[in-house]
Amino acid sequence: MRWFVSLLLITLLGLVQGLSSTGSRLLVVIEESSEKAQYSTFWDDLEGKSNNCRGYKLTFESPKNDKLSLFQHGERAFDHILLLPPKSKGTSFYTITGDVDLPSSGLGPALTPKLLLQFINQNGNILLTLSSDSPTPTSISSLLLELDIHLPPDRDSLVVDHFNYDTASASEKHDVLLLPQGSRIRSDVRNYFGGDGTIAFPRAVAQELGNSSPLLAPILRAKSTAYSYNPKDEAEVVEDPFAVGEQISLVSSMQARNSARFTVFGSAEALENKWFDRKVKSVDGRDSKTANREFAKQITAWTFMEVGVLKVGRVEHHLSSITGDAPGNDSVAQLGYLNPTIYRVKNDVTFNIEISEYSYDQLTPLKVDASDALQLEFTMLSPYHRLDLVSISQTPNSTVFSRTFKLPDQHGIFSFRVNHKRPFLTNVDVKREVTVRHFAHDEWPRSWEISAGWVWIAGVWITIAGWVAFVGIWLWSEPAYEQSKGKKMQ
Structure with missing residues (x-):
């Protein structure tokens, strides 16, 4: 009965707070308020305005805000964080070492790698988006290195694929990748990102996952014909690319030992309104609509603990x-x-x-x-x-x-x-x-209950019987002595 009541309370609590099992407070870090309009459909889906069920409470903050804090009275001030790529370099602040004040670009003193890791350690979830149009801040690169996720050394690199791209929008640069929705990474692993649609991934940043961490898993990989490329490099041939083919992870996940989730989304532009339900055309001439909106829901649902x-x-x-x-x-x-x-x-x-x-x-x-x-x-x-x-x-x-x-x-x-x-x-x-x-002294089975011991029991009793028989025979078989007839000598 108590179990039924607890399930009922959890279900009602989820209906009141939203779909996430850990809370509905979502911090969106976006540098310019003018950029919010580009993701308006994405915000509406998170808030539940379109489907009236997700119910996240969005708080928009700039990384330049000095009053921004992830913690209040030692506890998390937010349940989830969504980081969009910053456009400016920002100011100096303490990096992941926490000891030396080093210049680092991007996210400001409230979002240092050390604080973000502390947020994860307190069961907070983070969705980090990247873009080749915005160089990745060194603080973010340091944070990802701590998690064994590697980014290209050239911060302007992007992923191109000459065989799987949108011919309508990237006929020359081939940097808008067309990919099927995610498939299982192993037969025994649940797939929360599957579907029959096509995902448009414009100007994506490549990621390479380390082999030593069991906490990492790729969600979306590039096709075998893709490679990472720096458009500022004027050479016609890329001699030493950062990663090629399925080595490139476009969307990566890390689930910590406390089950907190961290997702790296390689293309922030894929979340913009213009790529939701947009018509794209593949190299073989087939037209289709993108499934970016559904894929964005799947990614945020997993990252913010709505599923799994x-x-x-x-x-x-x-x-x-x-x-x-x-x-x-x-x-x-x-x-x-x-x-x-x-x-x-x-x-x-x-x-x-x-x-x-x-x-x-x-x-x-x-x-x-x-x-x-x-x-x-x-x-x-x-x-x-x-x-x-x-x-x-x-x-x-x-x-x-x-x-x-x-x-x-x-x-x-x-x-x-x-x-x-x-x-x-x-x-x-x-x-x-x-x-x-172990067995108590009166719990061992008695000897006569063990059939293999019957031989030894029989041997004991035969020995006893033989000894009694021997003693009886010896006692009753004493020789008779005759009385002496001679006189007694003095």
Whole structure:
């Protein structure tokens, strides 16, 4: 009952505050107020004026505003940040080192890399947009390097593709890329950015993701014929491009260990009104309308935690017994109380966990792809068991996963742990500690219950019987002695 009430409260809270599961306060950092009109459709979609459901509260600020602060009384003043490319160089301020006052361009003292990282550490989400028309500030480059995202050393570089471009608007420069909406990066990874439309990506900035961080994932890659190019370079041949083909990530994501999200959008111009539902023409002459508006909704929905948010409900474990041949969990019967603190080695135990997925405006049952698995670890220093959890029931808002298994023949302090981390899904790390004791002296099976011990029991009793027989024979077989007839000598 309490779980149902909490789900109802969360749902009502989401309807009041907007679709985001973490809040509706969105800071938009834009340098010139005159630029706001170029993104008016995008703002309307975020505020919910067009579809009347998203409900973000937008606050527009200039990076030059000295009174701008991301925190108030030690807490986040905003839930999300949207950074648009600055046009000017700005003033000097403390960079990510926090020690030396170095000249850096762009975002001002309230948006240093150190403060932005602190915002992420306090569960804030950031959408960063780039543009080849605006050189990337060195502070942003420093921030991205901290996250293992690399930008071209030439700050005026853009991505061109001579085989996949809009012939209507970029017939000469080939810098307006035409790309299909994102596809799965792996078979076991959920795709929140798919569709059948075409995305127009004008004057994009290339990004290259490091291979060492499991927190990074590409959302949109360039085609194999694309490359990064500096238009100021007058050479006819690019000898050493920054990145080529699918090495180029146009939209990149980073989900921190606390599940805060950071997205780098390589073309701010793709969010402008003129590229929403615009007609484009590919090299092969096919006309189509852009899906930029839908793609922008998908990107902001994921970044601002409207989708891909997992919530854990009830977590239970109990002693169990297998009652018969019934299929699935129907053959498992509960013994004793829920969530005991101590078990015995070789007990049969059942573990249940209830998980929901937040999707736009409601909690839905979590569905695990057939090529993936939600796993339970029973671990001490290392896992003694790693088992796939099985869905046994569903409610309108959640899925209950369960697994029954036998505890190992090892006593100590163990943990039930569900550690589920996948790209584009918030992390689930649930841990419940229990004690596993050894057998008590009166819990061991008696010797006559062990068929393999019957030989030894028989041997003991045969030895005893043989010894008794020997003693009896020895006692009753004493020889008879005759009385002496001679006289006694003095």
